[in-house]
Amino acid sequence: MIRILAGGKKHPSWLVAVCEEYEKRLRKPWTIEWQFVDEDKLPERVARLDRNDFVVLLDEHGKILSSPELSNTLKMPLETGRDVVLVIGGAFGHFPPEMVERANVVWSLSNLVFPHQICRLIVAEQIYRAQEIYLGHSYHHA
Numbered sequence: 302m303i304r305i306l307a308g309g310k311k312h313p314s315w316l317v318a319v320c321e322e323y324e325k326r327l328r329k330p331w332t333i334e335w336q337f338v339d340e341d342k343l344p345e346r347v348a349r350l351d352r353n354d355f356v357v358l359l360d361e362h363g364k365i366l367s368s369p370e371l372s373n374t375l376k377m378p379l380e381t382g383r384d385v386v387l388v389i390g391g392a393f394g395h396f397p398p399e400m401v402e403r404a405n406v407v408w409s410l411s412n413l414v415f416p417h418q419i420c421r422l423i424v425a426e427q428i429y430r431a432q433e434i435y436l437g438h439s440y441h442h443a
């Protein structure tokens with residue numbers, strides 16, 4: 302299971318429709334569960350995560366991963382029964398040092414900066430792409 306802690310409000314309707322297109326293609330353990338949290342409550346939510354959870358913070362200062370690298374990063378904990386928790390900040394997107402220290406991976410989507418709603422869409426598509434790479438399907442053409 303992949304849980305996504307997203308700072309800010311629930312998806313606007315235009316984003317729900319697009320994310321659902323990718324989500325309905327996902328199969329366990331690659332399925333997504335969205336949890337929306339006020340941005341200022343993200344640090345306490347991350348602090349309460351199970352020690353066994355594999356935590357991935359999305360941060361502009363993180364490592365840029367290729368899609369195959371992301372697939373490999375996610376498959377390792379999923380294959381051993383660990384939950385993956387991706388954390389997307391809200392509109393301001395900065396994480397305190399204790400959250401960065403807790404993270405197993407700090408991931409940057411790009412050298413560009415995106416609105417957090419667009420990050421949600423990119424994450425949903427990249428999780429689907431990671432699943433397809435893992436399964437050896439042809440969705441990823443690289």
